[in-house]
Amino acid sequence: MSITIKDVAKKAKVAPSTVSRVIADSPRISQQTKERVREAMEELGYHPNYNARSLVNQSTKTLGVIIPSSAKVAFQNPFFPEVLRGITAKAYLDKYGLYLSTGQTDQEILEEVKQMVYSRRVDGIILLYSKANDGVLSFLLEQTFPFVLVGRPQGVEEDEIFYVNNDNIRASKTVTEYLLLLGHERIGFIGGNLDYVVTKDHKMGYERALNNANIPVREEYIVYNDEVLEGGQEAVIEFMTLEERPTALVVADDLMALGVLRMLDEMGISVPEEMSIVSFNNVMLSELSSPPLTTVDINIYELGFQGTDKLIHRIADPSYDVKKTIIPYRFIKRQTCLKRTVNES
Amino acid sequence: MSITIKDVAKKAKVAPSTVSRVIADSPRISQQTKERVREAMEELGYHPNYNARSLVNQSTKTLGVIIPSSAKVAFQNPFFPEVLRGITAKAYLDKYGLYLSTGQTDQEILEEVKQMVYSRRVDGIILLYSKANDGVLSFLLEQTFPFVLVGRPQGVEEDEIFYVNNDNIRASKTVTEYLLLLGHERIGFIGGNLDYVVTKDHKMGYERALNNANIPVREEYIVYNDEVLEGGQEAVIEFMTLEERPTALVVADDLMALGVLRMLDEMGISVPEEMSIVSFNNVMLSELSSPPLTTVDINIYELGFQGTDKLIHRIADPSYDVKKTIIPYRFIKRQTCLKRTVNES
């Protein structure tokens, strides 16, 4: 059908192997021949067939990107588009292609990952989430297939895993301490899905800050929710029906915080006067809410970029051994936090 | 290295071709042999090599997904994650893989598309935007490579192109008429990037509605902006410095409308009392703003799903000829529109 190396060879009156070497720009081919071959390629409109190449090279120059199961939830959170942007940028630089997972359930995703590695569709995998007892992770580990995790590994063989992450524990601690410094003592915590390690880290940071300040951690001030958008709203309802309502909130995600804001608005509770809020991610929209969100910029783009960088390193050089990279975060103070007024119990 | 068809053949004491037929579940192989071969595959942990397959089949079972150049802008708009979700769902059903473009500029993207088709990395392409004089489009057309457009084609050979789209002209007309019915006569239009066909369609619908109502279209009421988020804000400033300010706004995108809302809020102009707003897309967040946005649900997921369906059809059956699919939209009335109060000039 299409033009192959043989056609070019014939036209340039050389052997196919010579054409192949010209493509690779081998120094062992004379300038003259190169030119003649290139001319022939040009005239015929030759382009190398990727599959043939991959087959003999045993490498595809593509990276598999695994998006968490709840694609519906996941995709509506700007986190994923933004990591993807970082991944994309780095992949482009190194001429890697990106192969996207399409499964919706954990089961489907595991199947897909297996296909990807067994059928040699990708050279490495980048896992966009971290949770405990993840089948995908153990599979990858047991196959010793190159992969990197965006998030903190948890469970067995942590030191075997390549990953990029923020220090989410510290970030959460900082943020809670900030609230403490503003005089808040009744601080609520709205976490994401507890399956994810990041949620545990947020909670841990929160608790440490309270402990250091000798403020008891109260069960009723801690709430988790899967739903990024509705989650915040439900949590607010829970807190607001408490006898001793919190005066400040640590929220796992900007989008959730948007939901919180909206619900508080409906309830006639003003932010930051009556309720202070800090969240995480510094998603584009966090600046647009009213009031603009005080949040932690975790540098999502960089997580994607560095993760990809690490993966490519790992693929190119099996002896590469820098297992983890911690991306710095930045606390962004906007307008959802205020000193606690002392006119309540 | 890894287990091949030959290893299985040896173990099962058959010819490689037989193994191949067992994989394809050919009816011409006896049940007995099938079982023996399958056992061998199982024991050895055999998995077919995708590249080898693709090479002989001349097909990759992968779809290329092309995201518009301004990935930064694009990705921050929930439109793309949401189409991707639709694409992903359909691709999964038909066991197609997804290959993502990574280029940032038009030039880079064109290069990538060329690579994809020349090197046979994908069986078809899904273009997530439509603009006039698009190099990618003409290239695909001239190669007669299977592709589908999400959006309305414009320029030459429109009837040659497979596409899924909304009737954006009518949607925009409807929405403008709604504002008209509420008594608004000074209606501003904030469009997106004029390079995109959707922007032209929105404008056309807007103008038609005004024309039908015998209301002159005023230059100063029409504004375009690339930046999804900041765009709305700038536009508001422009309008508000006019002597005769608009009392209602048609906004190209929910995110832009969020920007508009925020700016209006800062200016102390209340929505919907002093300014009515209608936008497009019905992105998840449009419900969370205060007030919640009146918008047009264009069914983004379905655009992706149906587009992919069309592409797969086209690939599987070259005689398939249903060129266009129009996805219905739904006008969602929430709280950003109000009857115009007549206490102004």
Place this chain on the structure above:
DNA sequence: CTGAAAGCGCTTACAG
């Protein structure tokens, strides 16, 4: 500096 040959891991007419 260049070519002939083998091989990457599959599939599919062609025979029998």
Place this chain on the structure above:
DNA sequence: CTGAAAGCGCTTACAG
């Protein structure tokens, strides 16, 4: 119902 052989389009030792 099964096998031997050719071929998909490349690359890369091995010779010369």
